Amino acid sequence: MTYDEKIEAEPAKLALNYTREAGLLPEPVPLDPYRTKDFFEAERDNVFGRSWLVLARIEELPNIGDYLVREIEVLGASVILTHARDGQIRAFHNVCSHRANQVVWDKKGNASRLLCRYHNWTYGNDGRLIGVPDEGSFENLDKAKCGLSKITCEVWEGFVFVNLERQPSTTLKEFLGDLGPYLEGIEYKYADNPIVIEAELECNWKVALDAFMEAYHIPAIHANTIGKTFSSQDNKFAHILGARFFGPHRSAALYGNPDYVPSGEAYVERLAYEAMGTANVVAAGSKDDMASYLAHPAVNFPKAKEWVHDVHVIFPNFHIDTGQGGFLTHQFWPLTPNTCRYEARFYIAEADNARLRFMQEAYICRVLEVLLEDLSNVKRTQRGIDSGGKDFMVLQQNEVMIRHSVHHVERWARAHSVAEATA
Ligand code: FES
Ligand SMILES: [Fe+2]
DSSP, X not given: OOHHHHHHHOTTTTOSOHHHHTTOOSOOEESGGGTOHHHHHHXXXXXXXXXXXXXXXXXXXXXXXXXEEEEEGGGTEEEEEEEOTTSOEEEEESOOTTTXXXXXXXXXXXXXXXXXXXXXXXXXXXSOEEEOTTGGGSSSOOGGXXXXXXXXXXXXXXXXXXXXXXXXXXXXXXXXXXXXXXXXXXXXXXXXXXXXXXXXXXXXXXXXXHHTSOSTTHHHHXXXXXXXXXXXXXXXXXXXXXXXXXXXXXXXXXXXXXXXXXXXXXXXXXXXXXXXXXXXXXXXXXXXXXXXXXXXXXXXXXXXXXEXXXXXXXXXXXXXXXXXXXXXXXXXXXXXXXXXXXXXXXXXXXXXXXXXXXXXXXXXXXXXXXXXXXXXXXXXXXXXXXXXXXXXXXXXXXXXXXXXXXXXXXXXXXXXXXXXXXX
16 A cells, blocks of 8 residues: 555544654564665665765865865775865875775875875876876876776865765755755854764664664653753653654754753753853853854754754765754764764864863763763664564654654665655
């Protein structure tokens, strides 16, 4: 029975709710996409191999000559991002045109040319091959054809995206669809000052991704940290304020308890958040600094008093969370069917006084506590999934982002083309 037929047959059961708004059915969700080698391979080729993937922010390459190397393990790709003299950010395979050695061995730097240390071939940061030692001994060497192999790269709102397809099936604009204009214009404050957290996790990348796409777990697993800021007597289970869906991408606004006050013994927390005007959020900036950012229509889209932060997810693996005190990002990279690499970046103001520095230290400690609660749990979830004890998981409405994510990952993984996946 198709979705539309089911709606016709059981209209009452499918009353307007997030699941239906996402165009989905309230059915159990299969666990095989979280564990099988076959699915992992389909995901590698058809999801990561065909999607636009965020690799950096432009603030990481501010000067001419800056370069960064990023690994996309699932695709076996090492990518060099460069900032050339013409101001453009470009991406190349980190592979020498001579005998395919890796050209750049460090993670970042600044250089007017890139040197492959095997035999000293050199490249401009626009990718052109500019120097070949003992060139005369090569027969028929066409240097113009021996530049670094280009990877399609575009910058959107300061985020540097690449697409590893040789001929990308979509432009970045097409890929982002309606999410693009929805998020455009958000002021990404302090984007040049991230705290970076990186970890290898013993779980499928989607298990970790899912852990940051619902608030249902917060009163339970985060009871001693942020449980009381994301829930209240009025909203015991941290129901979300709303969700929006944009093709394979999604966005939700999370509830925050507007009446939250740190307990009497929480001296450090009280002191740290005194300056915030609201105590219901972990944050690094103050509300005044954030006024124009908070006015953006996609930041707290319901414009609710009971709001704590938004989770915007760019398919397949990138989260931009916009909160009261600024933004942060999470990214989840598959390594094997049951391991992944996690990267988080928390963007904060440069502290120019002791009070702000103290607030930030308190913020960082809180963030780490909360992350440890999340990340120490994902291994247990994967253990359960891999045991084969269950073939499905059941999701409630407020976990709709997970349902939407798995649905679109499955759709892309099984589709023969991007056109078919997005039809
Ligand atoms: S492999 Fe790079 S110079 Fe030989
Ligand atoms: Fe969490």
